[in-house]
Amino acid sequence: MKIERVLAPNPGLFTGPGTNTYVLSDSSLAIVLDPGPVIDVHIEAIEIALGGLDPIAVMVTHTHRDHAPAANILGQTLGVEVLGYAPGPEFEPTRMLTNGQVVTLGEVDVVAIHTPGHTADHLCYRIADVVFSGDHVMGGSTVVIEDAAAYMQSLKLMAGLRPAHLYPGHGSRIDDVSVAITEYINHRIEREYEIVAAVRSGAVTSEDITEVVYAGVDPMLQAAAQRQVQVQLVKLVEEGRLETSDDGLSIPST
Numbered sequence: 001m002k003i004e005r006v007l008a009p010n011p012g013l014f015t016g017p018g019t020n021t022y023v024l025s026d027s028s029l030a031i032v033l034d035p036g037p038v039i040d041v042h043i044e045a046i047e048i049a050l051g052g053l054d055p056i057a058v059m060v061t062h063t064h065r066d067h068a069p070a071a072n073i074l075g076q077t078l079g080v081e082v083l084g085y086a087p088g089p090e091f092e093p094t095r096m097l098t099n100g101q102v103v104t105l106g107e108v109d110v111v112a113i114h115t116p117g118h119t120a121d122h123l124c125y126r127i128a129d130v131v132f133s134g135d136h137v138m139g140g141s142t143v144v145i146e147d148a149a150a151y152m153q154s155l156k157l158m159a160g161l162r163p164a165h166l167y168p169g170h171g172s173r174i175d176d177v178s179v180a181i182t183e184y185i186n187h188r189i190e191r192e193y194e195i196v197a198a199v200r201s202g203a204v205t206s207e208d209i210t211e212v213v214y215a216g217v218d219p220m221l222q223a224a225a226q227r228q229v230q231v232q233l234v235k236l237v238e239e240g241r242l243e244t245s246d247d248g249l250s251i252p253s254t
């Protein structure tokens with residue numbers, strides 16, 4: 001199997017150097033993974049990377065706007081299936097994949113792995129000992145999440161697969177996979193401790209907590225930081241580590 005990365009020209013606060021589109025090929029057949037946003041020069045670059053290959057599908061890891069919107073356009077141009085877990089704002093799969101489902105690319109099996117947390121519709125794709133991790137695990141940064149409990153479970157699932165390499169949706173290839181995933185898990189656990197500690201010190205709202213836990217965060221990321229606190233609060237309240245009432249957040253009395 002051959003892996004070619006085509007970097008989309010959409011760098012930014014949430015996208016790092018840009019979205020990694022991958023052209024995977026085996027026995028002259030090819031799959032385009034995460035074609036990214038609709039940017040003409042990028043779609044042309046993907047078509048050039050496909051060269052003389054015979055495309056069989058366009059697949060997405062999830063339906064965020066930096067990953068999926070070009071999928072249907074490219075699928076139509078190439079005359080191939082468009083695959084993903086579920087429809088999204090600018091994405092309509094021609095076939096939906098479920099956890100464990102296999103897409104055959106030449107001699108290799110591409111296995112869909114449902115990894116909710118960053119989004120509910122997130123899939124990673126495993127080929128032998130390599131995993132395409134989308135925004136579940138990124139190169140060089142932590143991940144914005146929608147569901148903290150699901151995300152932690154999906155990190156543990158990924159660790160259990162023991163991949164040799166991760167090809168993330170943003171940033172460079174990750175070779176120390178177990179180290180990277182352990183760091184991600186530890187980062188989440190530390191954030192939880194920090195949030196509980198902030199409440200213990202008198203924080204009663206997610207705003208209070210954000211000021212403490214995300215002190216000095218780029219003002220552009222302030223809203224995202226507070227959203228992250230709220231997402232983590234859901235998990236901490238569900239686990240009974242924090243309580244909410246009309247007076248705000250508190251530590252449960254045991």
Ligand SMILES: [Zn+2]
Nearest residue numbers: 062064118135
């Ligand atoms: Zn995303």
